Amino acid sequence: MSTPTWKNPIVQWVDHRLPIVTFLDHAIVKYPTPRNLNYWWNFGSLAGLILVIMIGTGIILAMSYTPHTSMAFDSVERIMRDVNYGWLIRYLHMNGGSMFFIAVYIHIFRGMYYGSYKEPRELLWIIGIFIFFAMMSTAFLGYVLPWGQMSFWGATVITNLFSIIPFFGESIVQWLWGGFSIDNPTLNKFYSLHYLMPFVIFALVFVHLWALHTHKSSNPLGIEVKGDEDEIPFHPYYTAKDAYGVGLFLIFFLGFTFFAPNFFGEPDNYIEANPLVTPTHIVPEWYFLPFYAILRAVPDNFVDVWGILPVIISAKAAGVIAMFASILLLLVLPWLDTSKVRSAKFRPTYFWLFWLFVIDTIILGFMGAKPAEGTFLLIGRLATAYYFLHLVIFIPLVGKFEKTKPLPESISAAVTAGGSDAKEGS
Amino acid sequence: MFKKILIVAFVFALFSSINAGPLQAAEGAAHPASQEWTTDGLFGFFDRKQLKRGWQVYSEICASCHSVRLVYYRHLEEIGFSPDEVKKIAAEAEVAAGPNEDGETHNDGELIVRPGKPFDKIVSPYPNDLAARAANAGALPPDLSLMTKARKNGANYLHALLTGYKEAPADFKLTEDMNYNPYFPGSQIAMGEPLSDDGVEYADGTKATVDQMSKDITAFLVWAAEPELEERKRMGVKVMLFLIIFTAMLYAVKRQVWAKLH
Numbered sequence: 255m256s257t258p259t260w261k262n263p264i265v266q267w268v269d270h271r272l273p274i275v276t277f278l279d280h281a282i283v284k285y286p287t288p289r290n291l292n293y294w295w296n297f298g299s300l301a302g303l304i305l306v307i308m309i310g311t312g313i314i315l316a317m318s319y320t321p322h323t324s325m326a327f328d329s330v331e332r333i334m335r336d337v338n339y340g341w342l343i344r345y346l347h348m349n350g351g352s353m354f355f356i357a358v359y360i361h362i363f364r365g366m367y368y369g370s371y372k373e374p375r376e377l378l379w380i381i382g383i384f385i386f387f388a389m390m391s392t393a394f395l396g397y398v399l400p401w402g403q404m405s406f407w408g409a410t411v412i413t414n415l416f417s418i419i420p421f422f423g424e425s426i427v428q429w430l431w432g433g434f435s436i437d438n439p440t441l442n443k444f445y446s447l448h449y450l451m452p453f454v455i456f457a458l459v460f461v462h463l464w465a466l467h468t469h470k471s472s473n474p475l476g477i478e479v480k481g482d483e484d485e486i487p488f489h490p491y492y493t494a495k496d497a498y499g500v501g502l503f504l505i506f507f508l509g510f511t512f513f514a515p516n517f518f519g520e521p522d523n524y525i526e527a528n529p530l531v532t533p534t535h536i537v538p539e540w541y542f543l544p545f546y547a548i549l550r551a552v553p554d555n556f557v558d559v560w561g562i563l564p565v566i567i568s569a570k571a572a573g574v575i576a577m578f579a580s581i582l583l584l585l586v587l588p589w590l591d592t593s594k595v596r597s598a599k600f601r602p603t604y605f606w607l608f609w610l611f612v613i614d615t616i617i618l619g620f621m622g623a624k625p626a627e628g629t630f631l632l633i634g635r636l637a638t639a640y641y642f643l644h645l646v647i648f649i650p651l652v653g654k655f656e657k658t659k660p661l662p663e664s665i666s667a668a669v670t671a672g673g674s675d676a677k678e679g680s
Numbered sequence: 681m682f683k684k685i686l687i688v689a690f691v692f693a694l695f696s697s698i699n700a701g702p703l704q705a706a707e708g709a710a711h712p713a714s715q716e717w718t719t720d721g722l723f724g725f726f727d728r729k730q731l732k733r734g735w736q737v738y739s740e741i742c743a744s745c746h747s748v749r750l751v752y753y754r755h756l757e758e759i760g761f762s763p764d765e766v767k768k769i770a771a772e773a774e775v776a777a778g779p780n781e782d783g784e785t786h787n788d789g790e791l792i793v794r795p796g797k798p799f800d801k802i803v804s805p806y807p808n809d810l811a812a813r814a815a816n817a818g819a820l821p822p823d824l825s826l827m828t829k830a831r832k833n834g835a836n837y838l839h840a841l842l843t844g845y846k847e848a849p850a851d852f853k854l855t856e857d858m859n860y861n862p863y864f865p866g867s868q869i870a871m872g873e874p875l876s877d878d879g880v881e882y883a884d885g886t887k888a889t890v891d892q893m894s895k896d897i898t899a900f901l902v903w904a905a906e907p908e909l910e911e912r913k914r915m916g917v918k919v920m921l922f923l924i925i926f927t928a929m930l931y932a933v934k935r936q937v938w939a940k941l942h
Contacts, residue, residue, distance in 0.1 A: 289941065331750050331826075334908065341908040342915075486941065494930070494937040501927030508923065512916025513722060516829060524830035524905075525822075534865070 281467060285488035288473035290665050294368075295471065296499035297361040302459060303500060304354045304507075309452050311347040312396075319399065321445035323438045326401035327526040345515040351393055352518040353507045355541035358386060366587075367608050369596030370472040376588040378465040383584050385458045390542070390581075392451035395444045397539060402523030407536045409436050409444070415549075418571035435529065475668055476596025477661055484665040535625055543622030544615050549577040550626040551638035576638065583645045590645060592653030600659040603652050611644045710862040712833055712840030715895065719835075719902050724913050726903055731759035733882055734900025737893050739769075740880050742824065745816060745871075747804035750825035751904050754798040759903060763798070770796035773803040817857045819870030828898070829905045835898050837863065842894040845873040 260266045260275060269275040318337050320329035333340035362382070365371055371379035394412060398405045413430050417423040432439025470479065479485055486492075510517055518540055522533050538546050552573040583590075598605045614637050621634035662668035718727045735756065738748065753770035757763060773796035796803060804823075806812035813820050828834030840863045848860035848868075858868040875890045882888050902909070 328750070335750065335755075341912065345912075490937045491941070494934040498927065498930040498934045501923060501930045505920065505923045505927060508916070508919055512912055512919060515912075521830050521832050521834070524826040 281463075282493070283487065283489045285467070285470075286479075286482075286485040287471055287488050287492055288479055288484060288665055289486045289491075290473050290475060290669055291471060291492070291495075292474050293495075293499065294360070294364040294474075296496055296503075297357045297364065299496045300499060300503050301354060301357040301361055303503075304350055304357055305452065305455060305459065308347065308350045308354060309456070311343050311350065312449075312452065314343050315347055316449065319445075321399070321442050323401060323441055323527070326399060326441060330400045342511075345511045349507065349511045349515060349518065351396065351539070352510075352541065353503075354389065355393070357503075358389065359541070362386065362584075363612060366611070367598045368472060368474055369476050369591065369593070369598070371588045372476075372591065372596050373588070374469050375465070375472060378462065378469070379588055380585055381458060381462045381465060383581070385455055385462060387581065388451060388455045388458060392448060392455065393539065393541065395448035395451065398441065398444045399448060400523060401441065401527045403525045403527055403531070403533050404520045404523040404536070404538075406436060406527035406529065407533055408538055409440065411536055411538075413440075415574045415577075418574050472596065473665060474597060474599065475662060475665060476600070477665065480664045480666075537623055540619070540623075543620075544618035545577050545580060545622070547618040547622035547634045548580050548638045548641065549573045550622075550631070551635045552576055553635070576642075580641060583642075587645070587649070590649045592650050593656065593658070594653075595658045595661065600661055601652075601656055602659065603656045607644065607648055607652060611641075614640045614644065709865045709867070710840070710844070712836040712863055714836050715839050717835050717899065717902065719899070719906075719909055722913065722917060724909060726759070726910050727899065728760035729884060730896050730899045731903050732761070733884065733886060733893075733896040734898070734903075735759065736880055736882065737875075737897040738824075738900055741874055741893075742897065743805060745805055745812070745821040747806075747821075747823045748802050748825045748901075748904050749804055749823050751802050752798070753796060753800055753802060755907065757798075758907060759900075766798050770798050770800060772796070773800070775800050775803060776807075816870065821871065824901055824904065826905045828902045834905070835902050838898045838901065839894050841869075842875055842897070843890055 260269055265275055315333065318329065318333045318340065320326060330344065333344050335341075337343075365379060365382070394408070398409045413427055413436065416426045416430065419426055428434060430440070430443075431437070432443055473479075520537060520539075537543075550573060593601060593604065595601055598608050617633065617637045618641065621630050621637060624630035624634075626634065662671075718725055718730070738746075753766055753773075756766050756769060761769065774793045775796045776791040777794045778791055805821075806815065809820055828838060831837045841861060844861050844863040846860055846862065848854045852860065852867065854860055854868055858870060859872055860867060861869045875893050877890055878888050879890075879893060880888050886892060906912075
């Protein structure tokens with residue numbers, strides 16, 4: 255792409271010194287995009303929009319929030335009751351967290367279905383998993399701030415996970431707490447980090463986009479762009495499509511915010527934190543439930559059964575390792591997947607494996623919300639086993655043995671031939 | 681087609697899984713029956729007459745043990761009391777004013793007490809939790825300001841609890857000083873049955889049955905927990921209408937733009 259000349263003299267003057275207009279022209283106006291992206295491709299920009307909404311509402315909330323154990327809960331209630339439109343800002347922020355995860359989970363599953371993580375987009379995928387990880391820590395830190403019962407006890411459970419680290423575990427936990435229990439120093443620390451993390455995410459998103467714009471978007475057919483006829487400029491085609499998606503998503507998001515703002519929340523968090531009263535069930539926010547189920551799935555006698563490293567690994571440690579492994583494994587997914595074909599459209603066996611995996615994570619979510627006992631625990635364990643089987647065994651094997659369907663010659667050939675592919679692009 | 685069914689099933693499952701956490705019923709507690717509340721639904725609103733009755737139930741019955749510490753006297757104007765009435769209500773309470781402007785306390789070190797003002801928080805029945813426990817055989821009457829948000833199925837639960845006192849079944853071992861109530865987790869509750877027919881004499885002449893009082897106090901507590909509810913839903917309806925029209929227009933724009941391509 256050549257450097258365009260701009261008619262407006264001021265634009266020309268600025269662009270000559272700082273080519274920001276040219277940059278934007280390349281990045282979001284003329285940016286060549288496969289012509290067949292379907293609506294599942296909307297969730298990336300949606301997630302970006304929610305990040306901006308979260309930072310905006312968060313900065314306003316911070317103006318009226320007090321990070322002190324004796325005042326945090328009341329300061330949030332003051333925002334809800336006495337600050338002008340405080341309830342709106344706070345409910346937007348609260349529900350925005352859930353929306354962020356909904357968008358990102360769909361975005362991740364889309365990447366899995368269409369094999370978007372494959373060569374040459376491995377780093378793009380890995381940075382994405384980093385963003386997901388950063389989001390999880392941000393959400394956890396933020397959930398502690400209202401200083402309700404679940405804030406306090408959730409923080410207790412999660413910070414204690416670090417105690418499994420050999421030799422240094424206890425010191426690390428005390429360092430996180432800033433003392434010998436979760437208390438005011440912890441709250442101050444978490445507040446500071448919760449304010450920091452969104453900007454880390456923002457920087458990671460920038461790198462994510464940089465990698466994206468290097469090899470451009472993948473597409474539902476999973477074949478490379480062959481020429482100009484396969485591509486359309488981002489503007490006006492995808493700006494228009496994304497804008498429509500934003501409209502639909504806002505209806506969904508604001509529907510919850512205005513009419514069921516506490517739908518995603520735990521009632522217990524409207525009870526002020528009390529270190530002396532443990533809630534009957536400590537349940538994390540819904541978006542952590544699958545991982546919570548994995549954490550609790552490892553049996554107490556796991557070590558004896560397997561007889562591996564019995565000295566170092568306790569059942570709790572194994573649970574924590576399993577939980578972190580369930581996320582970290584996603585980092586190597588581009589290499590676990592041995593198939594040359596990207597899209598599940600042309601992979602009849604993987605198609606089923608993908609949906610089984612989705613169902614498996616939903617089952618894990620259900621079990622994460624239930625007490626870890628009896629049938630629930632058993633189902634949780636089976637689903638956990640399947641989660642790892644899918645990633646470590648099925649994904650590598652299916653790529654080797656699967657008979658894939660023939661790929662279309664090019665994107666434009668598939669689109670102009672009509673059928674469902676053309677429709678998806680429309 | 682098959683894929684679409686899968687997607688719908690997925691979205692449905694996603695939502696039920698989200699539901700699974702918050703809606704889990706407390707162990708061993710009876711399921712509260714659903715009542716009709718004016719605050720329900722897209723067009724939910726506050727019935728101010730009912731809220732005033734609810735305030736009467738709170739101040740004449742509940743307030744002897746329970747606080748609503750997040751609510752101020754001035755807030756009572758929102759449920760239909762005039763500024764003068766609010767001043768009068770506030771003045772009936774005694775507020776510990778602390779040292780006066782000159783830093784003086786009473787000679788005996790006791791705090792100076794003055795009549796309440798609209799800008800004061802509604803005065804709690806006990807100065808602190810320990811005093812509350814000491815006066816209630818060790819049990820702590822919880823603050824009620826967020827009660828309907830802090831319990832699953834808040835309003836229905838509260839109404840069921842207040843009207844749900846019963847004789848304990850013969851095989852149920854009731855601890856001393858406890859009362860049987862199947863809606864409370866564990867089925868026994870320290871609070872004695874608070875409502876009885878004609879427990880208050882309503883200023884507006886409504887017959888004060890247990891059911892009526894229970895509904896009124898619950899409605900009042902819904903307001904206490906979510907004073908923004910009415911404004912929120914009204915604004916929500918406008919925002920939704922705008923978004924639906926705006927999104928339809930965006931869809932038209934999208935169709936128009938993409939039409940060039942085919």
